Amino acid sequence: MPHLLLHYHTPITTVHLRSCSFPSPKPTAHIHLRSNPTPGATVKCMANPRRVKMVSKQIRRELSDMLLTDKVLQYAILPEAALGADRYLSSLTTISDVEVSADLQVVKVYVSVFGDERGKEIALAGLKSKAKYVRSELGKRMKLRLTPEIRFIEDESLERGSRVIAILDKIKAEKKTLADEDYEEEAESSVSAQDDTDWESDDPDEDIIYVK
């Protein structure tokens, strides 16, 4: 049935894809195009990549909103909020990235925590303990056929990037002070031997001759 194969290669809306998981009067050869060919196993359908991106963006919005407004989650992240710390925070949790699997069943949430070690551990442990609650809340807020399983992973990339930039800044500052010092020495044109040896070691190929 070559013409039918052609039909399934055009971009299909998700309605058609999802319907292949139900027992349908269509012959099973159509389903085998995109899913596991083992008979009797649950058929998983791959969604459109564009849809996956949209869903991940929406999940990100919902989860960030939940982190900001939901009381239960906030008590899990920051135990001192329960005491009424009135928004003077010791650590700040943000969702940096959300990765959704291609079949929209697993969601990996990368969380970045700003604060000390202990704050990080507490925040991440709190989030992991509330994973099921988060999943049910997400199901209430979003219209999805199957609410995905949520996994929280710590994201260290922001911290690493910050460290790298700090090191680069330090190097730049050191270079600048060195360049300033060299500039001052040049302006003075001092006659001490140490300066001459320094200049020789630094610039052996320079044509500038310093009068002794």
Next chain:
Amino acid sequence: MIKYGKPILKVGSRRNGRSSAQKSARRIQKGVIHVQASFNNTIVTVTDVRGQVISWSSAGTYGFKGTRRGTPFAAQTAARNAIRAVVDQGMQRTEVMIKGPSLGRDTSLRAIRRSGILLSFIRDVTPMPHNGCRPPKKRCV
């Protein structure tokens, strides 16, 4: 109407002239940095303790346009540039008020800490209604 907490300034043209000349040379040691981090942009405003704006910068003012304004790197440059203008005025201690759900708040905090200004407090002031206005309808995906 009596306003409590703020001294009532008598408005006079000479008085105003003097205070504006003083403001440009004022050394403020304590200030507040407001970071508004939305998904598409980050705005960093530096004010004094009372709330009068000293300087501000945002991701859009530094050449980032469109989707790149929302990235954490853009938030970082905005924070750095906002502070650079104020460090010259001698700011040492600041309180940070963060508004909005986005990555920008994390990276701008890190940039503020890296730049050498002492952070005294971090507050989260995202506006939260006690169930007031009806929010916009949910986006269906």
